[in-house]
Amino acid sequence: MTEPKTTIDKLIDERSLSLEEYESLVAGYSPETAAYAAQKACEIRQSIYGNAVFTRGLVEISNYCKNDCLYCGIRRSNRSAVRYRLTREQIEACCDEGYSLGFRTFVFQGGEDAFFGDDFMCGLLASVKGKYPDCAVTLSLGERSRESYKRMFDAGADRYLLRHETADESHYGKLHPKEMSFSNRIKCLYELREIGYQVGCGFMVGSPYQTYATIAKDLKFIETFKPDMCGIGPFVPHHETPFASQKAGSAELTCFLLSLIRLIHPPVLLPATTALGTIDGRGREKGILAGANVVMPNLSPVSVRKKYELYDNKICTGDEAAECRACLARRIESTGCYLAVDRGDIKK
Ligand code: SAH
Numbered sequence: 001m002t003e004p005k006t007t008i009d010k011l012i013d014e015r016s017l018s019l020e021e022y023e024s025l026v027a028g029y030s031p032e033t034a035a036y037a038a039q040k041a042c043e044i045r046q047s048i049y050g051n052a053v054f055t056r057g058l059v060e061i062s063n064y065c066k067n068d069c070l071y072c073g074i075r076r077s078n079r080s081a082v083r084y085r086l087t088r089e090q091i092e093a094c095c096d097e098g099y100s101l102g103f104r105t106f107v108f109q110g111g112e113d114a115f116f117g118d119d120f121m122c123g124l125l126a127s128v129k130g131k132y133p134d135c136a137v138t139l140s141l142g143e144r145s146r147e148s149y150k151r152m153f154d155a156g157a158d159r160y161l162l163r164h165e166t167a168d169e170s171h172y173g174k175l176h177p178k179e180m181s182f183s184n185r186i187k188c189l190y191e192l193r194e195i196g197y198q199v200g201c202g203f204m205v206g207s208p209y210q211t212y213a214t215i216a217k218d219l220k221f222i223e224t225f226k227p228d229m230c231g232i233g234p235f236v237p238h239h240e241t242p243f244a245s246q247k248a249g250s251a252e253l254t255c256f257l258l259s260l261i262r263l264i265h266p267p268v269l270l271p272a273t274t275a276l277g278t279i280d281g282r283g284r285e286k287g288i289l290a291g292a293n294v295v296m297p298n299l300s301p302v303s304v305r306k307k308y309e310l311y312d313n314k315i316c317t318g319d320e321a322a323e324c325r326a327c328l329a330r331r332i333e334s335t336g337c338y339l340a341v342d343r344g345d346i347k348k
Helices: 004-014 019-027 031-049 088-101 118-131 146-154 169-175 182-195 212-225 251-264 274-279 283-289 321-333
Strands: 052-055 057-062 105-110 136-140 159-161 198-205 229-234
Touching (some): 004 251, 019 212, 019 251, 031 251, 052 321, 088 105, 118 136, 118 146, 146 182, 159 229, 169 182, 212 251, 229 274, 251 274, 251 283, 274 283, 283 321
Parallel strands (some): 057 105, 105 136, 136 159, 159 198, 198 229
């Protein structure tokens, strides 16, 4: 069998491996291999972005959702979720506070909530971009029509996050209800790119029914799609979902995959996610040390934070935005990096 380090060196040279090579690299995880990949990933990140870690202010605009993803705490079948939607004034107030704290990217994320139609979103985007032309706005509102994506892009949206969730169609079917499809998810990603968005895909690590073979397909998809952003974080069970008793993904494997993704696509913007910080007290720092270069602290009003509960025990739900930012700045500095006041666009 080929030594894992040899495979990693090949990945660095060629930015590509076969599905079989990806699978055996991931299956052969060891702390030594992960440390080697992390060292290489940080060198590459450093050569492109220096020590800057970019930050995005996350505004969770609604937890109403028409979908029923089996893993997600705000799925429509969760009758015990306390639903909320922010008003336009509340969302804009989050941006005002975020701007004064040094955020230059705002992410509007939510369930698939018909209330946030194109007219509402375009009005909001025009207003936020008019007030803060030096900021980027990222949307993460799930699957919409091409026309809708286009209208929001024309109104000022810069980026769109839509995790592919898994690049294996049959695995996708085990995580989602039958009215959702892998092909539509992928179609949306390509449409977003064609329209002109900077696009983010991504997946959960350790989701139910995931295998080393499905992870290999995720890495292959990232290698071919070359996303501008890639969100990966551990699956964390939520007590009111069909996956309540499944086990969470591991921080170690998540960090190893962060390193591999950095090596596959060096300029990618790669967050150390809140889910990673949830399963491990130093998860976000470990993510940065594995090659991540983005953090996405919460800017939502404290009154709604606990309600946007995608998974159990989500961290930072009680802290004011300013406290979150200060705490994260300290955490990032402990890794030798610093929090940049910058839009943090991809360097191509
Ligand atoms: N409705 C939007 C935003 C979804 S929430 C959309 O469809 O894109 C953002 C991400 O949270 C999801 O893409 C999913 O990968 C992740 N997520 C949802 N439930 C989770 C859980 N139980 N554990 C970890 N991550 C989860």
